[in-house]
Amino acid sequence: MSVEQVLDELKVKITKKLPVGVTISNVEFEGPELVIYIPEPKKFADNGDIIRNLAKDLRKRLVVRPDPGVLASPEVVIEKISKIVPEDAGITSHYFEPDTGEVIIEAEKPGIVIGRHGNTLREITKEIGWTPKVVRTPPIKSSTVKNVRQYLRDHKDERKALLKTMGRKIHREISSKDKWVRVTALGGCREVGRSCFLLSTPETKVLIDCGVNVGSDDNGTPYLYIPEVTPINQLDAVILTHAHLDHCGLVPLLYKYGFEGPVYCTPPTRDLMALLQLDFIDVAAKEGKTIPYESAMIRETLKHTITLDYGDVTDIAPDMKLTMHNAGHIIGSSIVHFHVGDGLYNIAFTGDYKYEKTRLFDQAVNNFPRIESIITESTYGGSKDIQPSRNEAELHLQQIVKETVNRGGTVLIPAFAVGRSQEVMLVLEEAIRLGIVDKIPVYLDGMIWEATAIHTTYPEYLNSDLRNLIFHKGMNPFLSECFEQVDSVEKRKDLLTNPRPGVILATSGMMNGGPIMEYLRAYGPDAKNSLVFVGYQAEGTMGRRLQKGWSEVPVHHNGRTDTIKIDLQVHTVDGFSGHSDRKQLMSYIKKMKPRPELIMTEHGDEKSCLDLASSLYRKYRIETKAPMNLETIRLV
């Protein structure tokens, strides 16, 4: 049966189920969704259960949109909304999405826009034709988010055509009679970096992650040239676990190679990914390295990205459903679960995950409707890779800050912009707020501020304590006045030349460049200052050298290299990692429901992958494998 026939049948089926007098004008697959176009949005608004019942019946992700013809002009809509919504709602902007018929209303107090029992919102819906969505105005504006959204609006027609093509491909008829499922390791096995897996059936091929090994001497690319993957344009989809470059750094390269399919990820992953990819090619260019792709390919990636929220069960191919679950690693990070065939097989890829509740996130999900096998990260998979608890780590950090400030010194903290920085910010904010340390300024330099802004844009991806604090207690710790963005050259110069007690959080996390190097140059020679490592320092990096106690290091400055004497105190605070430590990895599997039949280990050095695999087998008697890159495992 052709897709056209399927759509015709669906139209008949839907029409039959509608109440008398309610009509639809068209149905169409757009990406993974079945879109129902309606001529009279008001009638649908009055029959709230229609969609829910239809979706259950059809087992599809349904979206209802007004016919483009019935949409009033934005000016008229804004006028109407302003008449309905009380002024104290604090509406800050309206974003119109003509391709979806949605208007996104940003307001400082979304509750007032929604109204009691949703009354105000329902009134808006009836009046404007457009589907209103209300979001809280992000307390910190992110230029990334703004640019991404603007770009997508500017290319809405092209995107709509793409979604239609993708939708038809997703809902194509299954042509193969064979039934099997395989996973091929393309990168990130028995190593950290360039994570990339291929999940394939006779019908479908999807990539899970497509990272780059930024530390590699070579190009750090996964094995994308092998016949299992080529030609790239035959891939059905790319699914991303999270936005770190070792998981998504080379997605734009796929588009350069001819990929035309969708990228699935959460909304925060999409925005952070764009930020980090742009920074990646920017840094590469500055360091005189070969740039693997141009920024146009990053925009191409955006254009093809379909965002999913945790828990959305989504058809991504005729024989494959994808669901994303919280991984607790960074904002938007996901454990991606695939249901293959009609009950044939279920597999999850953890990506990086934290099986412990942190200040930012809930602990990673390990409860699935069904699961036969899981591919788990193993960064801390070695039997001795035990980390201190988050609580111990926080006390340790507070202690260092307290002592340094008490002696009039400054604390330098090199940190990755995404994840670790925000955790440390929350710890410091609380310590200052509760008076554990003095009221000192915390300076944020590099991409940290922008990454924080993305966090405040997606509060629903933070844990419930933090959401509660922000929304119900009106206390957003990221907005604390202790934080100060270093947003100009002058401000940085001032900080560098006039040392003062406080904390400076700056990138890069392993001190391989970035503003942190300027601070090291200024603060390194003075023994009353401190340098605190809160993340892993890879062999060969400047961070690692300082950790080892080097007393002199070379620092590039204005085109020449100076040797800096290091007299400040160097500390390492373990326990802030976004990765599960060995105990957490073991416990994640132990408490997993249902119990998997097969566990594969990856994303760890060879020893860690093998150690975790054999320990899991010995302890829980579940079959384990530590695949090598370029290997293919048959699952069923």
Added chain:
Amino acid sequence: MSVEQVLDELKVKITKKLPVGVTISNVEFEGPELVIYIPEPKKFADNGDIIRNLAKDLRKRLVVRPDPGVLASPEVVIEKISKIVPEDAGITSHYFEPDTGEVIIEAEKPGIVIGRHGNTLREITKEIGWTPKVVRTPPIKSSTVKNVRQYLRDHKDERKALLKTMGRKIHREISSKDKWVRVTALGGCREVGRSCFLLSTPETKVLIDCGVNVGSDDNGTPYLYIPEVTPINQLDAVILTHAHLDHCGLVPLLYKYGFEGPVYCTPPTRDLMALLQLDFIDVAAKEGKTIPYESAMIRETLKHTITLDYGDVTDIAPDMKLTMHNAGHIIGSSIVHFHVGDGLYNIAFTGDYKYEKTRLFDQAVNNFPRIESIITESTYGGSKDIQPSRNEAELHLQQIVKETVNRGGTVLIPAFAVGRSQEVMLVLEEAIRLGIVDKIPVYLDGMIWEATAIHTTYPEYLNSDLRNLIFHKGMNPFLSECFEQVDSVEKRKDLLTNPRPGVILATSGMMNGGPIMEYLRAYGPDAKNSLVFVGYQAEGTMGRRLQKGWSEVPVHHNGRTDTIKIDLQVHTVDGFSGHSDRKQLMSYIKKMKPRPELIMTEHGDEKSCLDLASSLYRKYRIETKAPMNLETIRLV
């Protein structure tokens, strides 16, 4: 460096090494060989060591051929040869191979053609320009061998062009910097039938075997459609372990799908393969099944086949050398050894093998210059799969024949045309010759006679005892007057209607059709006759039913199905298998030199593959795997 440049350099290098006055006219890659064309064959004949020294220096398979221009016409050559060679040499024919410049002289007494210390042959060489090769006139004429050779002569120009194309591909420059070796299971893993492996590097892809599962309800094809293999025309080569259909039955299909590369196998494998493939599509047509390929594709296969003898180290790709070794399973059967890269990795695929000396063959080779891993068959890999010794089996068979003949009965032996039939023929011939059983006729029906003829064409592929018997003692047991070919409809009719004491060896081996069914119809109801199984009877076959003791079976005859009462005695004589039993499999590995790092088991049901793999690990502490079809193992 282009292939042209390589050839130019080789020409200069070779010219420098030649004695003064000796010249060459051209060098060219033809298939895996480097061919040196010479204008004066006499001078090369006078300098016997030139070639051997050059080959050693260049590490290439060298062939020297006279310029086509210096070759005399066949009539003149025949005339000249007849003048030089004494008449009692019994020359029976001359085959001219203009593409190689060889003339093959078939003689009943090859020794006389060669002459004392090769003097006569050297004289011929000097006189005729062609390179003479002397072979013994096969005592039984094989129409297959004749047809194959005639076909190749008829297409010599096309074949020469093909060999040149293949030669240039084999000697291309290596383009990839990566170094890895992988093996992908496409069929025959945890099952018997459709054996097929892919061995791949960044540069090269070769198939090892491409069999069909004749017993399959489906099409019994290996997984040839997966991306690792497609497009088929990008394969570098196909290497065949032996001629049984479960190892080579679908090679012609590859040509149908666009393959244009070479098939490597031994000369007997080539001829037997053609015989069995033609029979395969013939039987399929008769049974009304879909024919996977037309006979034209079998001819295409022949045209692309390059034969290698045991021990020939041959370049088959820029990073791969192939060597075939005796496997002792059927005539021409090989253990195929690959040397990958320049010392990067060595792997052997056993195909089917017998690690015991039999009447026909020496035991399988398990001694290699280098080896890291081996993929071994596991047909009898289960811990209880112990077979009686060959000696016990022979005594058992003789006993049954003796008793049956003594009571005036006839012995029916269903057997595969290739391998088992010839073994049983030798046992019966000896028993009759030595008077252990009476002088009875042994009738051969089906393809057995033709298969036997192919055996006598390639005596160098039989074991030394048999060669000694044939060549030095002048006693060819296959020519014994006890054997009688059922070569006409009348003869078969006579045998069916006038029962007489004796043995009838007929195909098919599992009684799924073939002439054996006619004999069962005629001899089945009489209790004084015997039916003896000497080979494995698969579940679902008529043979298996009779083995289980069914007293009535349906037999198709002249388009209708009759029910036949079975009263004859049914025996199973184990121990004639061409497969190693469990003890032999274990012993093959134990005595293997050098000791491999990794063993993979295949060609056995799931239990046998897993049992053998775990036993080998437990006993010898060598890493083992029992791969599944569709899996890829990384070797290095």
